Amino acid sequence: MKTRPEVLILRTITVGAVLFLTLAGCNQRQETTPKQASSVDSEGHQSWETIVEVLLHPRCLNCHQLEMPLINEGSPHIPRVERGADNMGAGTMRCINCHSNKNNPVTGAPGASGWEMAPITLNWSQMSSAQICKLLTTPQDNGDRSPESQLQFVSETPLALWGWSPGDKRQPVTISHAKLIEAMKEWIAAGTPCPPERSSD
Numbered sequence: 001m002k003t004r005p006e007v008l009i010l011r012t013i014t015v016g017a018v019l020f021l022t023l024a025g026c027n028q029r030q031e032t033t034p035k036q037a038s039s040v041d042s043e044g045h046q047s048w049e050t051i052v053e054v055l056l057h058p059r060c061l062n063c064h065q066l067e068m069p070l071i072n073e074g075s076p077h078i079p080r081v082e083r084g085a086d087n088m089g090a091g092t093m094r095c096i097n098c099h100s101n102k103n104n105p106v107t108g109a110p111g112a113s114g115w116e117m118a119p120i121t122l123n124w125s126q127m128s129s130a131q132i133c134k135l136l137t138t139p140q141d142n143g144d145r146s147p148e149s150q151l152q153f154v155s156e157t158p159l160a161l162w163g164w165s166p167g168d169k170r171q172p173v174t175i176s177h178a179k180l181i182e183a184m185k186e187w188i189a190a191g192t193p194c195p196p197e198r199s200s201d
């Protein structure tokens with residue numbers, strides 16, 4: 001059946017009107033968003049990008065794994081070692097057998113006080129940026145760790161500081177420590193905003 005020309009014209013006008021009204025509506029909503037709030041928010045998002053770049057750096061990621069730590073840019077730890085019940089190694093393969101509180105240039109084993117695998121709740125190795133952000137901002141999921149305690153951890157614990165003096169030929173974390181601390185403070189001040197979760201994440 002053929003559509004009459006008048007009907008076609010009417011339809012075009014209707015679609016056009018709906019489109020116009022929708023666009024006009026969007027425009028209006030954008031204008032009413034307070035300028036300041038949106039700029040603080042985007043600063044918080046920028047800061048998060050800096051933070052997540054550090055969290056995903058091999059110096060940090062190698063311990064924040066599921067069952068086994070990794071070495072270098074993410075290769076298996078040889079000899080094979082496992083987390084064990086207390087995060088300090090299974091059976092006789094205890095972390096402390098080889099890792100002390102400082103880098104050992106003779107054996108090549110890196111070290112810092114408290115050397116052990118990160119708790120399983122902090123295994124963000126397979127997560128997207130949005131998922132890591134959600135984990136860090138959800139105390140029920142991350143072992144009751146607030147953003148403030150995370151800031152304190154990366155500011156002063158030997159385990160975190162080690163990432164900037166890893167010894168041997170290991171690459172230190174690329175973002176400077178000062179920049180990370182600044183970014184974390186800004187992110188917290190902005191209300192710890194997270195990137196939106198995409199369906200592909």
Ligand code: HEC
Pocket residue numbers: 054055059060061062063064115116117118119122145146149150151153154159160161162163164173
């Ligand atoms: C040798 C293993 C190891 C390395 C390397 C490591 N971590 Fe961790 N990380 C841990 C452990 C263990 C904990 C849990 C500490 C605790 O509960 O007291 C932890 C906890 C954390 C926490 C949560 C702190 C809190 O209690 O609120 C953050 C954030 C974190 N790590 C970031 C980093 C960053 C950033 C780096 C790299 C610069 C890094 N980690 C490198 C083992 C490691």
Ligand code: HEC
Pocket residue numbers: 058059060062063069070071072073077078079081082083087088089090093094095096097098099107108109110115116117170
């Ligand atoms: C038998 C000795 C031994 C044991 C046990 C051991 N390690 Fe290691 N580990 C080493 C040596 C040696 C290296 C250096 C390897 C290299 O860089 O080629 C190393 C490297 C690492 C690295 C790599 C750091 C980096 O970013 O490159 C991590 C992380 C690590 N060990 C964590 C652990 C944890 C956690 C445990 C306990 C669950 C553990 N290791 C148990 C000997 C050991």
